[in-house]
Amino acid sequence: MDQSPPARLPDRGPRNQPPPSPVPDRGPLGQPPGSPGPSTDFLVPIVDSENAQFWEGTAIGELRMQSCSNCDRLRFPPRPMCPYCHSTRRSWKVMSGHATIWSFIVAHAPLPPAYAQMSPYNVIIVSLDEDPVLRMVSSLLDHPGGAVNEVNPATIQIGEPVKAVFCEQAGIWFPRFVRA
Amino acid sequence: MPKSPLQDAAAIVGIAQSEFAKHLEPSEQELAAKVVVEALFDAGIDPSEVDAMCSLSMESTEEVAIASNIGAGDLTFFSQVGYGGGGGCATVGHCAMAVATGQATVAVAWRARKRGSGPRPWAKTSGELAIPGRWTRPFGLIRPVDEIAMLTRRYMHTYGATREHLANVAIAARFHANRNPKATMHDRTLTRDEYFSSRWISEPLCLFDNCLESDGAVAVVVVSADRAKDCRNKPAYVHSFAQGLPRQSQSMVNFFCDDPLKGPAWACARKLWANAEIGPQDVDVAQIYDAFTPLVLLSLEGYGFCPRGEAGGFTEDRNLEWGVGRLPINTSGGSLSEAYVHGFNLITEGVRQIRSTSTSQVEGAKTCLVTSGEGVPTSAILLRG
Numbered sequence: 001m002d003q004s005p006p007a008r009l010p011d012r013g014p015r016n017q018p019p020p021s022p023v024p025d026r027g028p029l030g031q032p033p034g035s036p037g038p039s040t041d042f043l044v045p046i047v048d049s050e051n052a053q054f055w056e057g058t059a060i061g062e063l064r065m066q067s068c069s070n071c072d073r074l075r076f077p078p079r080p081m082c083p084y085c086h087s088t089r090r091s092w093k094v095m096s097g098h099a100t101i102w103s104f105i106v107a108h109a110p111l112p113p114a115y116a117q118m119s120p121y122n123v124i125i126v127s128l129d130e131d132p133v134l135r136m137v138s139s140l141l142d143h144p145g146g147a148v149n150e151v152n153p154a155t156i157q158i159g160e161p162v163k164a165v166f167c168e169q170a171g172i173w174f175p176r177f178v179r180a
Numbered sequence: 181m182p183k184s185p186l187q188d189a190a191a192i193v194g195i196a197q198s199e200f201a202k203h204l205e206p207s208e209q210e211l212a213a214k215v216v217v218e219a220l221f222d223a224g225i226d227p228s229e230v231d232a233m234c235s236l237s238m239e240s241t242e243e244v245a246i247a248s249n250i251g252a253g254d255l256t257f258f259s260q261v262g263y264g265g266g267g268g269c270a271t272v273g274h275c276a277m278a279v280a281t282g283q284a285t286v287a288v289a290w291r292a293r294k295r296g297s298g299p300r301p302w303a304k305t306s307g308e309l310a311i312p313g314r315w316t317r318p319f320g321l322i323r324p325v326d327e328i329a330m331l332t333r334r335y336m337h338t339y340g341a342t343r344e345h346l347a348n349v350a351i352a353a354r355f356h357a358n359r360n361p362k363a364t365m366h367d368r369t370l371t372r373d374e375y376f377s378s379r380w381i382s383e384p385l386c387l388f389d390n391c392l393e394s395d396g397a398v399a400v401v402v403v404s405a406d407r408a409k410d411c412r413n414k415p416a417y418v419h420s421f422a423q424g425l426p427r428q429s430q431s432m433v434n435f436f437c438d439d440p441l442k443g444p445a446w447a448c449a450r451k452l453w454a455n456a457e458i459g460p461q462d463v464d465v466a467q468i469y470d471a472f473t474p475l476v477l478l479s480l481e482g483y484g485f486c487p488r489g490e491a492g493g494f495t496e497d498r499n500l501e502w503g504v505g506r507l508p509i510n511t512s513g514g515s516l517s518e519a520y521v522h523g524f525n526l527i528t529e530g531v532r533q534i535r536s537t538s539t540s541q542v543e544g545a546k547t548c549l550v551t552s553g554e555g556v557p558t559s560a561i562l563l564r565g
Binding site for chain 2: 042118135148153172
């Protein structure tokens with residue numbers, strides 16, 4: 001049942017090798033929606049017309065949030081309509097990348113194999129400084145380019161200030177966070 | 181305020197469940213058809229009289245399959261409810277609305293699942309992700325337990341709840357399962373030491389904070405209050421029913437609204453109590469959806485059994501246990517220790533409490549609250565004898 005190796009201490013060395021699997025046949029950017037994807041070791045974000053500019057931003061080191069072009073309210077996850085003023089005019093704004101940790105977990109096996117290999121690893125939710133209701137799921141790294149299992153989980157605290165960094169995995173630039 | 185037209189207008193008059201186990205041989209369709217027929221026998225109603233059906237949208241056995249197996253008559257109402265474990269009580273509620281409004285006369289709701297035998301739904305790493313999942317799963321927040329662990333950590337931080345409180349929930353469920361010969365965990369006790377020495381699954385949740393992985397099937401029969409008087413067993417009237425999908429909420433990854441710790445239970449409870457003649461203080465026993473122990477804490481607050489942030493304390497002094505506590509919950513062992521069939525076994529146990537046939541019978545129980553999954557768009561029914 002449990003396919004994972006025994007739990008390892010979180011102070012082992014960095015693991016930042018590219019994943020062993022090939023990048024999926026369909027590129028994660030601009031892939032046709034609705035088509036069944038090939039099997040990959042990692043779950044990849046699905047890019048569509050609504051969120052493409054988010055991922056275009058992370059590829060050039062920008063953390064972007066969708067913004068209503070009518071009332072200027074920010075919203076996340078992206079969607080066509082502003083829930084406050086019902087405008088469908090929308091654009092993207094670049095955030096500072098500063099945030100605080102809202103919550104976190106440490107995932108242990110059983111997990112899909114590629115994730116079990118990295119476990120235990122952290123997953124965090126951050127609140128962006130621009131509006132604390134803008135919350136994003138991400139990872140806390142020890143340093144830019146670090147691995148998701150390097151930070152000793154016992155040291156992670158809700159409320160810690162963090163800063164966005166951008167790391168490539170399976171051809172995608174993920175926003176992740178380091179301590180500010 | 182005018183009385184809700186649904187109040188006590190329909191009743192659960194038949195219940196049935198399969199054996200619960202890690203692995204059962206029959207197919208989901210066979211299990212489903214058998215429990216539906218057994219529930220109808222329990223009610224004293226011939227299967228040919230069935231004219232309404234309701235199930236979860238994730239149910240693999242559709243109405244046409246059930247109807248053709250059991251020899252149902254012409255169906256004039258059928259519906260499915262979304263959002264997984266949030267929809268269990270809603271299937272009963274939809275049946276109740278159908279028979280109370282005259283759209284149908286005999287309604288059945290069922291759930292058949294071979295989760296114990298089948299693959300884990302989260303194990304698949306290919307294919308499309310649901311839209312909110314696109315912002316969470318690629319970051320390693322993959323399993324339902326991870327999603328609920330995230331809320332749990334925040335809850336513990338905000339209100340000072342501890343793992344002792346989560347253990348109280350797990351131990352209460354196991355205590356009740358030990359009293360129920362049909363529960364998967366009937367023969368296995370759970371001590372506090374065992375809870376605290378178990379392995380992590382997703383910190384701060386350990387193995388015993390998670391429900392079982394079960395094969396099993398459950399069905400209930402719903403008819404109007406008039407018809408219920410003629411049935412074989414004591415009716416469990418649907419005194420009140422509500423669904424809840426609060427503003428800006430998501431399913432499972434409910435992190436993006438203003439107040440993620442005030443989940444769908446709050447919206448559901450507002451309507452449930454508004455439609456009822458009684459309040460939480462009048463509830464004798466409750467079946468609270470327990471795919472994960474922290475869902476019980478969040479639900480106790482949402483349904484008004486304690487003030488916000490105080491559910492941890494509410495679990496202390498064996499307060500959730502039969503024979504001891506103010507509010508015995510999950511008296512068959514629940515999802516944690518009887519079987520995980522998306523909470524449908526909580527519904528049948530609620531009916532048994534009203535019939536006075538539970539293995540952990542609350543003396544003189546007249547009211548039982550049954551809730552569906554918290555953390556997803558949810559539903560609840562208030563049963564009354």
